[in-house]
Amino acid sequence: MLRAGLFPFPPFGFPMQTKRTTFRSYWLPYLLIAPQLAITLIFFIWPAGQAVWQSFLQEDAFGLSTKFVGLRNYVKLLNSPEYLASFETTVIFTVCTAGLSLGLALLFAVAVDRMIRTASAYTTFILWPYAVAPAIAGVLWWFMFNPSVGVLTYALQTMGYDWNHRLSGTDAMILVVLASSWKQISYNFLFFLAGLQSIPQSLREAAAIDGAGPVKRFFTVVFPLLSPTTFFLLVVNINYTMFDTFSTIDASTAGGPGQSTTILVYKVYEDGYKGLDLGSSAAQSVILMGIVMVLTFIQFRYIERRVQY
Amino acid sequence: MAGIKLSAVKKTYPGSSEPAVKGVDLDIQDGEFVVLVGPSGCGKSTLLRMIAGLETISAGEIVIGDKVVNTMEPAERDIAMVFQNYALYPHMSVRQNLSYGLKNRKMARSEIDRRIEETAAILQIGDYLERKPRALSGGQRQRVAMGRAIVRDPAAFLFDEPLSNLDAKLRLHMRGEIKHLHNRLRTTSVYVTHDQLEAMTLADRLVVLNNGLIEQVGRPLDLYQKPASTFVAGFLGAPAMNLMEAEVAEGALMLGGAALAGGLQARPGRVTAGIRPEAIRLRAEPGNFRLDYVEELGGTRIVHGHIGAQRMIAQTDLATELSDEMTAELPGAELHFFHAETGQRL
Numbered sequence: 202m203l204r205a206g207l208f209p210f211p212p213f214g215f216p217m218q219t220k221r222t223t224f225r226s227y228w229l230p231y232l233l234i235a236p237q238l239a240i241t242l243i244f245f246i247w248p249a250g251q252a253v254w255q256s257f258l259q260e261d262a263f264g265l266s267t268k269f270v271g272l273r274n275y276v277k278l279l280n281s282p283e284y285l286a287s288f289e290t291t292v293i294f295t296v297c298t299a300g301l302s303l304g305l306a307l308l309f310a311v312a313v314d315r316m317i318r319t320a321s322a323y324t325t326f327i328l329w330p331y332a333v334a335p336a337i338a339g340v341l342w343w344f345m346f347n348p349s350v351g352v353l354t355y356a357l358q359t360m361g362y363d364w365n366h367r368l369s370g371t372d373a374m375i376l377v378v379l380a381s382s383w384k385q386i387s388y389n390f391l392f393f394l395a396g397l398q399s400i401p402q403s404l405r406e407a408a409a410i411d412g413a414g415p416v417k418r419f420f421t422v423v424f425p426l427l428s429p430t431t432f433f434l435l436v437v438n439i440n441y442t443m444f445d446t447f448s449t450i451d452a453s454t455a456g457g458p459g460q461s462t463t464i465l466v467y468k469v470y471e472d473g474y475k476g477l478d479l480g481s482s483a484a485q486s487v488i489l490m491g492i493v494m495v496l497t498f499i500q501f502r503y504i505e506r507r508v509q510y
Numbered sequence: 511m512a513g514i515k516l517s518a519v520k521k522t523y524p525g526s527s528e529p530a531v532k533g534v535d536l537d538i539q540d541g542e543f544v545v546l547v548g549p550s551g552c553g554k555s556t557l558l559r560m561i562a563g564l565e566t567i568s569a570g571e572i573v574i575g576d577k578v579v580n581t582m583e584p585a586e587r588d589i590a591m592v593f594q595n596y597a598l599y600p601h602m603s604v605r606q607n608l609s610y611g612l613k614n615r616k617m618a619r620s621e622i623d624r625r626i627e628e629t630a631a632i633l634q635i636g637d638y639l640e641r642k643p644r645a646l647s648g649g650q651r652q653r654v655a656m657g658r659a660i661v662r663d664p665a666a667f668l669f670d671e672p673l674s675n676l677d678a679k680l681r682l683h684m685r686g687e688i689k690h691l692h693n694r695l696r697t698t699s700v701y702v703t704h705d706q707l708e709a710m711t712l713a714d715r716l717v718v719l720n721n722g723l724i725e726q727v728g729r730p731l732d733l734y735q736k737p738a739s740t741f742v743a744g745f746l747g748a749p750a751m752n753l754m755e756a757e758v759a760e761g762a763l764m765l766g767g768a769a770l771a772g773g774l775q776a777r778p779g780r781v782t783a784g785i786r787p788e789a790i791r792l793r794a795e796p797g798n799f800r801l802d803y804v805e806e807l808g809g810t811r812i813v814h815g816h817i818g819a820q821r822m823i824a825q826t827d828l829a830t831e832l833s834d835e836m837t838a839e840l841p842g843a844e845l846h847f848f849h850a851e852t853g854q855r856l
Binding site: 403404408410412413422426428 | 562564583584589591593597599600601610611614615658
């Protein structure tokens with residue numbers, strides 16, 4: 202069940218076993234990795250290469266001529282206040298979504314971990330949102346917060362808050378953060394729960410005898426032991442919010458009002474498919490790719506070191 | 511340091527109809543080493559965990575020192591526990607593992623350091639104070655686990671099968687160390703094990719538990735020599751005592767129509783008779799004992815065989831000659847008699 206399989210790291214104390222296989226024939230190992238290589242080449246390297254090439258080009262408004270412009274697309278982007286604003290939006294969105302979904306998921310996981318009888322029922326319920334398609338999730342929240350017919354809007358109105366995510370950028374941001382976190386909580390919850398359950402009960406008991414109350418026990422023993430899981434989820438969540446939230450945003454706010462929920466990946470789409478500025482769009486995706494590579498590198502290089510014990 | 515007193519302690523787990531501990535009275539003296547022993551499911555671990563405060567007490571009272579601890583948190587009971595899997599904090603160094611409990615109690619830095627030095631010296635773990643548990647061997651982890659208990663200088667140590675994860679040789683060694691340590695520190699200790707040899711060698715007083723109740727309490731040798739029931743008789747000693755359904759008639763022990771021993775004072779009637787393997791005297795001349803097979807222990811031999819339909823195990827020295835047909839003599843003074851139905855000593 203949960204205990205086995207889902208936890209991405211080996212249990213403490215036991216180093217990961219590495220098995221080495223020696224192939225007798227020269228071409229067999231290459232044949233075996235060929236499908237994976239093909240997928241990477243066709244669906245990642247090739248389009249990425251196309252994007253890089255495209256980012257050096259500029260097309261006229263009718264798509265009749267294309268000319269090489271060197272780094273002009275990039276220069277223009279970095280001097281564009283709209284693009285820099287989108288950067289800021291992305292940072293706010295990512296921090297809020299990752300923070301909210303990780304925090305709530307951890308809270309739920311700790312709560313379920315303490316349950317004895319009803320734990321599996323709760324686990325099932327908490328997992329359901331993960332089965333909902335992102336676009337549907339976006340629409341769902343859009344309906345609930347709809348300024349004219351939304352249930353939650355009505356509730357907020359009775360409390361004296363005039364919710365309107367079509368006019369207020371802050372409201373719109375809250376909406377997309379909620380919609381995006383909601384789905385991600387299920388995923389994070391599952392990993393946190395598996396992580397919690399792999400911590401031996403006797404460790405908490407030893408800490409209890411050692412005079413640590415429940416809160417102190419959590420912060421000095423349980424949470425440090427969860428750090429590999431937390432780190433893994435942090436990487437996954439940042440990638441999720443930067444890329445996979447596209448459909449949620451498209452279905453709920455479509456990047457608006459104004460530019461207030463246009464995160465980088467949404468701007469790539471908007472400038473490319475709506476604005477038809479393919480050169481700029483390609484340059485943006487190249488920058489985005491660079492950001493993710495740098496972030497992941499930093500995470501693994503510097504943070505992962507601290508979470509090993 | 512303090513004594514521990516258990517009065518009519520019961521434990522019923524939620525959702526279970528039968529209690530795991532069915533009313534235990536036990537008075538543990540200050541400085542005493544008491545071993546709780548019994549087969550799995552007898553309630554020994556539950557009892558220990560109730561003393562530690564890790565399980566609630568369904569009924570009865572537990573007193574540590576002069577305080578009733580029933581509703582106290584584990585931390586307030588002034589006990590330290592050594593767990594079966596050691597339960598060392600894997601993300602802390604040995605030093606941090608030792609100091610964790612002291613820091614939580616807001617002890618002064620200098621006093622913590624002093625105690626760690628002292629404990630490290632006692633257990634000879636000074637060389638790896640800065641290592642993490644994963645860099646330690648099984649025996650070293652075991653020592654650190656004990657160190658974490660010792661450094662606290664608690665009223666009592668609670669041991670929950672602390673040696674069962676070690677290999678046989680190391681277990682023997684650590685058993686000696688625990689005994690030695692107790693002689694030195696004289697801290698009240700409660701030790702749970704299912705290993706009767708560990709129980710015999712460590713205990714000042716032995717508590718044999720069966721099915722949630724105490725079968726017998728006493729010094730190990732007393733229990734060995736005068737088991738109060740067939741359960742204790744069968745549990746203590748390896749190989750176990752031979753127990754047979756037999757009859758006493760006219761001062762003789764009758765088994766399957768043949769007299770095994772004579773000149774007995776026991777009351778006539780059906781009994782369960784017991785005899786320790788080492789009390790049986792085997793002779794090579796053909797007689798009542800049919801030899802099945804022999805286990806060589808080096809210094810002695812364990813001889814498995816039958817008397818009539820009754821399985822019988824005897825322990826002999828190497829000088830005794832063996833043959834397929836032998837004579838087993840059961841000295842009357844070495845026989846134990848138990849009630850045929852209740853299993854209680856007669």
